[in-house]
Amino acid sequence: MKKNFQQRCPEMVALLRHSEDSIFFKDMDGRFVLVSEAKARRSEVNWLDMIGRTDFDFLPTEEAKKCRDDEIFIMETGVSLVDKEEELTRANGTKSWISASKFPWKDANGETIGVIGISRDISKHKKLENHILRMLSIATHDMRSPIVSIALTIKLLAKGRFGEVSGSVKQTLTDVYNRTMRLEKIVGDYLTKSSVMSCGEIGKKELLDLRADIIDPILGEFSQEIMKGDIRIDNHLGGIPGDKIIVSANKNWLAIVYRNLLSNAIRYTQQGGMIAYGFEDKGKTYHLNVYNSGKPIPPEKKNLIFEMFESDNGSGIGLPVSRELVRRHGGDLWCEESPDGHPNFIFSLPKE
Numbered sequence: 001m002k003k004n005f006q007q008r009c010p011e012m013v014a015l016l017r018h019s020e021d022s023i024f025f026k027d028m029d030g031r032f033v034l035v036s037e038a039k040a041r042r043s044e045v046n047w048l049d050m051i052g053r054t055d056f057d058f059l060p061t062e063e064a065k066k067c068r069d070d071e072i073f074i075m076e077t078g079v080s081l082v083d084k085e086e087e088l089t090r091a092n093g094t095k096s097w098i099s100a101s102k103f104p105w106k107d108a109n110g111e112t113i114g115v116i117g118i119s120r121d122i123s124k125h126k127k128l129e130n131h132i133l134r135m136l137s138i139a140t141h142d143m144r145s146p147i148v149s150i151a152l153t154i155k156l157l158a159k160g161r162f163g164e165v166s167g168s169v170k171q172t173l174t175d176v177y178n179r180t181m182r183l184e185k186i187v188g189d190y191l192t193k194s195s196v197m198s199c200g201e202i203g204k205k206e207l208l209d210l211r212a213d214i215i216d217p218i219l220g221e222f223s224q225e226i227m228k229g230d231i232r233i234d235n236h237l238g239g240i241p242g243d244k245i246i247v248s249a250n251k252n253w254l255a256i257v258y259r260n261l262l263s264n265a266i267r268y269t270q271q272g273g274m275i276a277y278g279f280e281d282k283g284k285t286y287h288l289n290v291y292n293s294g295k296p297i298p299p300e301k302k303n304l305i306f307e308m309f310e311s312d313n314g315s316g317i318g319l320p321v322s323r324e325l326v327r328r329h330g331g332d333l334w335c336e337e338s339p340d341g342h343p344n345f346i347f348s349l350p351k352e
Contacts, residue, residue, distance in 0.1 A: 016047075020120070022098070025105060027114040028075065030054045030068055042121075044091040060089050071102060071115045077282075078104050078112070082334065083303060084327065085122065097126040136317075140191040147187060151180040189259075205352075208254065210245040210288070215277060218258050225266050226275075234276035234291075245279050247286060248352040253325045257333070260318040261290040261345050268294035268343070284351060285331065291344040302335055322347075 015036070016023060022039035024032055032050045040047035043058045055064040070081055080103045087097050100119035104112045156162065158173035165173065208214060219226070219233065226233065247254070265275045273293040280287040297305065306319050323333040331348035338344040 022119045024117050074102055074104055074115055075112050096121055096123045140187045144187050147184045151177055205248050205250055208247055208249055208251055210247055214255055214258055218262055222266055230272045231269055232274045234274055247349055249329055257322045257325055260322045265290055265292035268292055285348045287346055287348050289344055289346040291338055293342050296337055296341050297343050
């Protein structure tokens with residue numbers, strides 16, 4: 001087989017031999033057909049010894065099952081998995097973090113015959129990222145109390161507790177108080193996000209009415225920004241009988257996802273533009289989306305926006321946190337360009 005493949009595709013053989021990335025080709029049953037030498041080395045075997053075997057021969061059962069579930073989803077739906085971060089147990093028992101991408105493997109007739117995957121070790125990057133998140137969590141925790149104290153003092157000043165103030169001064173103090181409380185909310189949001197990313201466990205799930213429990217309250221939080229920007233909200237859920245979409249999720253985590261997506265949509269939608277949110281039943285999963293009529297995202301940035309601290313106009317943690325929360329629910333989050341060329345963020349949630 002090796003000699004035949006070398007003759008037919010010497011370039012691929014060179015890639016599999018010299019790349020430091022773990023590369024594999026699997027058939028429909030999850031058996032390795034081809035692997036890179038780097039992948040075999042990390043599994044502490046010769047590459048020939050991996051052919052015909054599966055992840056269950058090299059990984060703990062639970063980790064192997066997760067990999068298999070991902071690959072079955074890819075083969076059934078044709079949807080690729082891009083840059084999924086996951087922790088794996090190596091053959092020697094050590095833990096390492098990888099960033100994995102997997103795609104349908106198709107033959108010349110376009111029929112799916114398996115899965116192609118490529119991953120790289122990001123353990124050092126993950127260690128640095130976690131250190132930054134811990135520092136961010138500590139900093140935001142320590143900042144929150146002084147900010148609240150300042151805000152309450154300003155409120156007392158505005159009420160005349162320390163002496164009479166004129167109407168114009170009172171108005172200024174009220175404005176400063178509102179801005180300070182907005183700052184406190186931002187700091188609290190950072191604290192929540194950094195804490196969530198440091199937590200390995202998914203919170204308690206419950207059955208939620210997507211509109212009543214999540215979307216409508218969050219739109220209410222942004223009502224002033226929506227009015228100021230003269231933004232039109234296109235409600236795709238209106239066509240659903242009874243206007244009820246019931247999903248199983250952690251309420252706080254799902255709210256963080258929608259809050260980030262809607263906040264970004266408001267930020268990047270031009271004056272008088274439109275934001276839309278929608279729902280689609282995909283059989284085993286639900287697809288939920290948040291669209292905005294802002295400028296398209298350059299192709300070279302579509303993956304970078306999900307990297308920690310890579311944002312040009314924000315904190316750079318909103319989208320990475322949102323994707324991680326969705327993935328911990330068993331789904332994924334990605335960005336597509338809508339038919340009219342505008343950003344459309346879609347995430348999947350499994351039915352339960």
